[in-house]
Amino acid sequence: MQMTGLTLAGVTKSFGAVQVIKGVDLQVPVGAFCVFVGPSGCGKSTLLRMISGLDEVTAGTITIGGQDVTWAEPSARGIAMVFQSYALYPHMTVAQNIGFGLSLARLPKDQIAAKVAHAAALLQMSALLDRKPKQLSGGQRQRVAIGRAIVRDPKVFLFDEPLSNLDASLRAQMRLELTDLHKRIGATMIYVTHDQVEAMTMADQIVVLNAGRIEQVGTPMELYRAPATAFVAGFIGSPRMNLLGGPAATGLGCATYGIRPEHVALSTDEGRWPGVVRHLERLGPDALVYLLADGVGEIVARVEGETPLAPGDRVHASPLAGREHRFDDGGRRMMSIHPA
């Protein structure tokens, strides 16, 4: 059996009578970059806090690197956490922030300095060590928070929406840096986000959570190609998958029928769904066509950017063969009828 970095077995969490985590089983391999993704309120942050030890589990066990840490102190679990607000100590310099955990562990000063310098070099901020957090930009604060995690030399890194306070271009850059960092350090990383783009671009393993349960675990492309539930189908992928219900879906042999915008072909003369172009978004390389299909509803199609269409045009839309998704009335993927 492959060694696991992190194992959750039957983990539940209740606040009073409300169960927010309803039995989660998960295995994260050593060195994996695992992303918890889901809409707000799905329990992903709670799950992360339970792994960190900041919140207690109501039932179940948590194992890190083969050790049961369900009831261990946060500092004894071999984890480090990067918070959404970075949580830098405002009265300490960058060096003191990074070395705080080491000084609590009463390491000799020269060792602390060496470890801090190493982490700072790794994050390219050796020049900033004497600054206070107030004097740093958002991206630099982010790096200090990561540096504080690195010096703890943890088995598992925990990230709680670390990029949500950054602007879009910085976020793209930090995504790359985090992925690079993961390759260099090789530690297991658990990353919580509500942004499916971050999940798709960074993860080895995506865990989609919904209402306190795991919907699906898999690699980004597994989730993209074969979402296990209608919820995952709607959540992973941008723009969103077209999900059709009602008679339009029943006619196709399922309760919910899904087709991604990039897998919809438009034709002027024939196709499965005739309709009228309601709205057109030209993004440059491609364009999104919002089609009001007769008797079906709205279908979004992603077409080549220069496609000569205008609102009001009549077109026919058809799904690409083998790219259709069918879900039963419980929202689960129907495997047998139409193999992909």
Place this chain on the structure above:
Amino acid sequence: MRQRRSRRPVWVGLAAMAAFLAVFVIPFWFIFLQAMKDRRGAGRLNFAWPESWHFWGNLVEVVQTRDYLLLLAFFNSILITLGAVTLLVIFASMVGFVLSRRRTRLNGVVMALVLAGLMIPPAVVPTIWVLQGLNLFKTLHGMILIQVAYGLSFSILLYRAFIAGIPRELDEAAIIDGARPWQVFLRVILPLLKPVTVTNIVVQSIGIFNDFTNPLYYLPGRENVTVQLTLFNFQSQFSSQYNLLFMNILLITIPPLIVFIFFNRQIVAGMTAGAIKG
């Protein structure tokens, strides 16, 4: 826009300045004038210019009265103030930390007690009875404990509100870094409390230093005299030496004034703050 701004405040500003003058400057000017006069001149209690200047003479006489009682009073008052404010800062910051961070049912009870401490007036006679039972009556450390008890509620409320504005993620980051609860407090929270601590020091020390009634009740005895009680030296039923009385007032106003001038800016910061930008 500039016109609109300049039209309004002329008379508002003048009114504010007049009010300020009446409330703060005129009484102080009155004290200053009487302190410079001789006994007869001061006895008239008016704003007349002193006929002759007796600043140094009055000063020496006030200090020497009753075998340098004023110096003993300064010593006692400063000791009580320092002791009480030190204990207040230590206890109130710790209680405020626990109240704002720990989630237990006890919090409601403790908060009710804190508010009770603000609202229920202190009962003098039972307090003396308790002090006597503890052998603390007529002692400076007993007086310190009383001042701590009277000031604790207000200080706790100030600290609690301020700490509530410090993001909890800071505590959590420290816990993950391996800090024990007392290390979270001493190394992460306490250094951030500087503004509200300054506010506490100023407000409480001025209050305790200027306290008249509580030393009067709880700290009788010539050797226990505090500065406010020295005012009795020059005022009695049949004769009052107003020049010396006002010189005495002038002298004991100086320490609070110094504290206030030094910390003036931080006080406002501590009162209005509550947020630490991360």
